[in-house]
Amino acid sequence: MIPRFAPKSLTGQIALLVALALFVAQAINFALILRERRQGQFTQVTAPAITRVVDGAERLRDGRFRDPPEERDGRERWKGRLRLEANNPVPPGLPHRVDVEDGIRQAMREANLPVGRIVTGVRPISPTDPRFARMNPQRADRMKRLGAELQVAVEIPGRGWLVMTSGWPRGDGDLIWRLIAQTLILYAAVLIPVLWVGSRVGRPLRKLATAAREFHPSAPSEPIEERGPGDVRAVIAAYNLMSSRVTAMLDEKDQMLGAIGHDLRTPLAALRVRIESVEDDEDRARMADTIDEMNRTLDDILSLARLGRPSEPPTETDLSALIDAVVDDFRELGHAVDYEDGQRLIMRLRPALMRRAVRNLIENAVKYGGGGEVTLKPDGASVRIEVADRGPGIAPDQIAAVFDPFTRLDASRNRSTGGVGLGLTLARAIVREAGGDISLANREGGGLSATIVLPRR
Amino acid sequence: MDMTTDTPHLLLVDDERSIREPLAQYLTKQGFRVTQVGDAEAARARLSAYAIDLIVLDIMMPGEDGLSLCRHIRATSETPVILLTARSEETDRIIGLEMGADDYVVKPFSPRELAARIKVVLRRMQAGGTRQHAPESGSYAFSGWVLKTGERALVDRDGVSVPLSTGEYNLLLALVMRPRAVLTRDQLLDLTQGREAAAFDRAIDNQVSRLRKKIEPDARNPTLIKTVWGGGYTLASDVTKL
Numbered sequence: 161m162i163p164r165f166a167p168k169s170l171t172g173q174i175a176l177l178v179a180l181a182l183f184v185a186q187a188i189n190f191a192l193i194l195r196e197r198r199q200g201q202f203t204q205v206t207a208p209a210i211t212r213v214v215d216g217a218e219r220l221r222d223g224r225f226r227d228p229p230e231e232r233d234g235r236e237r238w239k240g241r242l243r244l245e246a247n248n249p250v251p252p253g254l255p256h257r258v259d260v261e262d263g264i265r266q267a268m269r270e271a272n273l274p275v276g277r278i279v280t281g282v283r284p285i286s287p288t289d290p291r292f293a294r295m296n297p298q299r300a301d302r303m304k305r306l307g308a309e310l311q312v313a314v315e316i317p318g319r320g321w322l323v324m325t326s327g328w329p330r331g332d333g334d335l336i337w338r339l340i341a342q343t344l345i346l347y348a349a350v351l352i353p354v355l356w357v358g359s360r361v362g363r364p365l366r367k368l369a370t371a372a373r374e375f376h377p378s379a380p381s382e383p384i385e386e387r388g389p390g391d392v393r394a395v396i397a398a399y400n401l402m403s404s405r406v407t408a409m410l411d412e413k414d415q416m417l418g419a420i421g422h423d424l425r426t427p428l429a430a431l432r433v434r435i436e437s438v439e440d441d442e443d444r445a446r447m448a449d450t451i452d453e454m455n456r457t458l459d460d461i462l463s464l465a466r467l468g469r470p471s472e473p474p475t476e477t478d479l480s481a482l483i484d485a486v487v488d489d490f491r492e493l494g495h496a497v498d499y500e501d502g503q504r505l506i507m508r509l510r511p512a513l514m515r516r517a518v519r520n521l522i523e524n525a526v527k528y529g530g531g532g533e534v535t536l537k538p539d540g541a542s543v544r545i546e547v548a549d550r551g552p553g554i555a556p557d558q559i560a561a562v563f564d565p566f567t568r569l570d571a572s573r574n575r576s577t578g579g580v581g582l583g584l585t586l587a588r589a590i591v592r593e594a595g596g597d598i599s600l601a602n603r604e605g606g607g608l609s610a611t612i613v614l615p616r617r
Numbered sequence: 618m619d620m621t622t623d624t625p626h627l628l629l630v631d632d633e634r635s636i637r638e639p640l641a642q643y644l645t646k647q648g649f650r651v652t653q654v655g656d657a658e659a660a661r662a663r664l665s666a667y668a669i670d671l672i673v674l675d676i677m678m679p680g681e682d683g684l685s686l687c688r689h690i691r692a693t694s695e696t697p698v699i700l701l702t703a704r705s706e707e708t709d710r711i712i713g714l715e716m717g718a719d720d721y722v723v724k725p726f727s728p729r730e731l732a733a734r735i736k737v738v739l740r741r742m743q744a745g746g747t748r749q750h751a752p753e754s755g756s757y758a759f760s761g762w763v764l765k766t767g768e769r770a771l772v773d774r775d776g777v778s779v780p781l782s783t784g785e786y787n788l789l790l791a792l793v794m795r796p797r798a799v800l801t802r803d804q805l806l807d808l809t810q811g812r813e814a815a816a817f818d819r820a821i822d823n824q825v826s827r828l829r830k831k832i833e834p835d836a837r838n839p840t841l842i843k844t845v846w847g848g849g850y851t852l853a854s855d856v857t858k859l
Binding site: 422425426427428429430431432433434436437448451452455475476477478481482484485486487488489492501504506511512515 | 636643677726727777778779782783
């Protein structure tokens with residue numbers, strides 16, 4: 161289980177993993193170096209300082225202690241020398257070295273020397289300290305490198321303060337910075353190639369994902385360029401092959417449907433010509449109606465079957481005018497269909513297909529409800545087209561079934577006129593192709609309302 | 618134009634016997650002399666052998682199709698052509714309108730309607746002598762709008778398609794074909810009833826006001842479709858065929 165905040169992409173995950181591993185390795189490394197350094201510091205600085213203080217105290221007890229001469233051959237020999245002073249010279253406020261204090265106290269106790277207070281303080285020395293000028297160059301250099309001095313004052317009861325100054329490595333700050341710098345260099349050296357490899361794998365994969373998501377048989381796209389490592393290339397090649405196969409299959413389906421359409425239309429047209437010889441006007445008119453209806457159904461079947469690859473491109477269209485035009489056609493035929501053409505509402509859609517969807521819904525309202533009201537409501541991210549009638553409605557348990565091709569609800573909706581029940585199926589297919597959906601609901605007070613919801617893009 | 622006899626001579630070109638033969642029979646009964654052929658090659662032969670007054674041509678034929686034959690006829694003669702076309706499945710686009718035919722009917726068509734169309738085209742040829750393109754071919758631009766007849770779409774200057782009802786479309790087409798001419802209500806009824814006859818019996822005024830709402834900048838102050846006192850309506854704009 162990957163935590164939520166983790167990067168989702170392949171490159172991101174590899175990079176994160178490598179960064180974490182590097183961090184852990186560097187932390188262990190750092191701890192080891194630090195420990196070693198501490199040990200080195202103890203043997204080189206702390207231990208000698210303790211030894212000198214105890215030695216000085218011993219000499220003091222034995223009366224062999226002498227203050228160092230203030231000056232010899234012009235240089236101050238202050239470092240490492242013990243002096244006896246009356247008061248504690250270590251200024252307060254400097255950081256203490258408890259390890260040194262404890263070490264001295266323990267050593268004094270072991271040597272049976274009386275000891276009072278022990279004060280330590282670490283003080284940084286600036287490289288321009290005037291004392292360096294009087295020092296021998298090698299030592300000055302060492303002091304500068306250490307960067308700090310340790311002052312130790314040990315109270316010898318009844319004698320005063322035994323004072324010592326010694327060079328002191330100036331903390332671990334520089335070490336930390338050095339390690340951070342090192343880590344960053346390491347990160348750069350490792351992560352840049354990792355990111356590069358990651359993008360080499362990731363980019364073609366992302367392209368593939370986009371192409372697969374947007375694959376639409378109506379607009380067969382160019383095959384994706386095979387890039388990246390071999391495994392990725394193989395996946396892309398397989399995808400290209402598959403998409404070309406799907407496109408070819410759909411092409412074949414199109415051709416077949418076209419042939420079927422032509423083959424069925426021709427006998428229909430022949431029939432239409434032949435019925436002119438029927439003498440009875442009423443008979444002839446009925447036959448003509450039947451042929452028209454068969455033709456419409458054929459149109460619907462072909463449209464439905466070809467909807468995956470609509471040949472009509474989406475166009476910026478005034479949806480309100482579109483509905484108005486469909487409604488007007490119904491009014492021309494004498495049907496009572498209400499629609500208030502309002503503001504322009506421009507949507508990107510396939511006009512002839514959408515006309516068909518709206519027409520099919522109104523046709524149902526006219527057929528079963530004797531007429532209908534159409535309303536267009538834009539609300540935020542979507543547009544709703546509602547076609548409401550006052551017909552018998554649909555039993556609630558059959559609402560889902562009416563979308564199935566060739567469903568007829570003989571029980572509640574009496575259909576003696578036209579249609580094969582393909583209208584709703586086709587309308588829904590058209591609307592879904594446009595990214596929307598159709599829902600049906602019985603109205604309060606009777607009747608059915610069919611609502612098309614289209615996303616506004 | 619050869620009108621040596623009183624009976625106009627039609628050439629009926631359709632590969633489908635089941636349509637061609639009864640149609641020839643029907644048209645003969647309607648007082649035409651009909652020569653029928655089953656393919657483009659035979660049609661070419663008859664065209665050079667006879668004085669044909671009008672060609673009824675099926676678009677979908679094996680071998681050389683109707684479109685190609687239509688192009689050949691347009692290039693070589695003035696004989697009017699009426700196409701038997703199909704509506705393409707999912708658009709309202711009529712196939713083959715750009716080929717220079719004089720008119721068309723959509724399959725399955727009513728033979729009565731075809732006969733009526735034939736008579737109209739022949740009458741036009743007799744009267745004016747100049748042949749005319751099918752009323753619906755190409756695109757017509759007028760004051761910012763484009764009427765695309767193939768797609769039956771009206772497009773504004775931003776490229777937004779404004780769908781028209783059948784009535785609105787027929788009326789606008791009649792006006793656009795005769796810009797700046799004053800058309801009386803009777804004339805407009807005549808002109809618009811030709812095509813989908815049943816779909817147009819409402820008052821012209823009503824359709825005009827609907828059209829105005831769609832295409833006028835201000836429908837209460839129409840500047841495009843103007844009312845002519847005592848006369849009728851006129852399209853007050855120049856029309857360019859695109």
